[in-house]
Amino acid sequence: MRVGILTGGGDCPGLNAAIRAVVRKGEVAYGDQLIGFLDAWDGVRERRYIHLDVSSLRGMLPKGGTLLGTRRGSPYDHADGPRQVIDAFSELELDALIVIGGNGSLSVACQLHAEFGLPIVGVPKTIDNDVVGTDVTFGFNTAVQIATDAIDRLHTTAESHDRVMVVEVMGRHAGWIATHAGIAGGATVILIPEQPFDIDEVCSILKQRHGRGRYASIVVVAEGAEPASGTLPPSEKIYDKFGHVRLGGIAETVAHAIEARTGFESRVVLLGHIQRGGTPTAYDRVLSTRYGVEAIDAVHARAWGQMTVLRGNDIVLAPLAETVGRTRPVDLHLYRDVASVFFG
Numbered sequence: 001m002r003v004g005i006l007t008g009g010g011d012c013p014g015l016n017a018a019i020r021a022v023v024r025k026g027e028v029a030y031g032d033q034l035i036g037f038l039d040a041w042d043g044v045r046e047r048r049y050i051h052l053d054v055s056s057l058r059g060m061l062p063k064g065g066t067l068l069g070t071r072r073g074s075p076y077d078h079a080d081g082p083r084q085v086i087d088a089f090s091e092l093e094l095d096a097l098i099v100i101g102g103n104g105s106l107s108v109a110c111q112l113h114a115e116f117g118l119p120i121v122g123v124p125k126t127i128d129n130d131v132v133g134t135d136v137t138f139g140f141n142t143a144v145q146i147a148t149d150a151i152d153r154l155h156t157t158a159e160s161h162d163r164v165m166v167v168e169v170m171g172r173h174a175g176w177i178a179t180h181a182g183i184a185g186g187a188t189v190i191l192i193p194e195q196p197f198d199i200d201e202v203c204s205i206l207k208q209r210h211g212r213g214r215y216a217s218i219v220v221v222a223e224g225a226e227p228a229s230g231t232l233p234p235s236e237k238i239y240d241k242f243g244h245v246r247l248g249g250i251a252e253t254v255a256h257a258i259e260a261r262t263g264f265e266s267r268v269v270l271l272g273h274i275q276r277g278g279t280p281t282a283y284d285r286v287l288s289t290r291y292g293v294e295a296i297d298a299v300h301a302r303a304w305g306q307m308t309v310l311r312g313n314d315i316v317l318a319p320l321a322e323t324v325g326r327t328r329p330v331d332l333h334l335y336r337d338v339a340s341v342f343f344g
């Protein structure tokens with residue numbers, strides 16, 4: 001078969017490992033020809049692609065980022081976009097397309113399959129871990145490890161100076177990174193998008209801690225966390241060209257409010273894109289490799305409109321339609337009944 005691959009949305013560690021796995025099994029087990037589209041859907045519309053084979057993927061397993069490049073945006077952003085994608089399938093004689101992406105790219109893949117019957121298989125990735133249908137997306141484990149390492153380092157400087165360190169991690173709609181890194185790093189408080197926070201409650205936790213002689217604290221805040229209504233003024237919303245709110249800055253608001261209400265010296269650390277960069281953890285290398293192998297098997301099973309997902313310990317297929325327009329919130333049992341046991 002002639003199979004295309006693209007990576008869409010924000011990059012994450014493990015993308016190259018997934019591409020490598022598709023190519024390895026496709027070429028060696030099935031005798032496929034594989035092409036990689038550059039810069040996500042733009043490469044499909046504009047016929048920008050490279051040939052992929054086992055030798056061209058050598059050394060890519062531990063490399064972060066994506067050798068294909070990635071973009072946000074969709075063919076539906078262009079008047080003729082879907083038609084250009086359909087034409088690319090016939091001109092390039094594509095038998096299938098594997099779309100490795102987060103909620104946005106997988107929703108586009110689902111729509112193109114549903115509207116035009118395009119033979120597409122999806123693979124979920126994102127550091128945010130918020131794709132509905134799978135227990136884990138690859139990239140998440142690496143981001144949690146990076147954030148945990150940072151929190152470990154912040155403890156010592158916080159203790160030296162008796163400061164509150166407010167650490168902002170990614171997590172646009174879901175507090176997965178904040179909750180996991182907060183538990184792993186021993187956070188004093190964790191603030192997540194799913195649970196609007198009351199700054200006075202945060203301050204009272206910090207004051208009680210100080211009362212016990214613990215003068216250093218780590219507050220982990222997900223970038224999408226929001227104050228409960230009426231507690232703090234809402235922050236100004238800035239949008240990117242795709243209509244996404246450009247997040248980043250809630251930690252500043254929280255630190256400022258903590259210092260003003262408690263008098264405790266506070267500092268802000270924005271981990272930002274560091275969480276998306278660099279080499280994947282062993283867990284993410286294994287997960288993305290398993291997804292890649294399952295994806296090319298799904299192509300040969302003609303499982304169009306499906307995506308590879310992790311359920312328990314098994315990689316299986318689930319309809320792309322399950323993810324469309326939805327995000328997977330953090331496990332509130334984990335947040336309320338485990339993480340919060342250690343608040344204060």
Ligand code: F6P
Pocket residue numbers: 009010011072102126127128170171172223247276
């Ligand atoms: O890919 C998900 C994500 O990392 C979010 O957590 C974050 O809000 C967003 O991407 C940042 O996107 P960009 O790299 O386009 O600024």
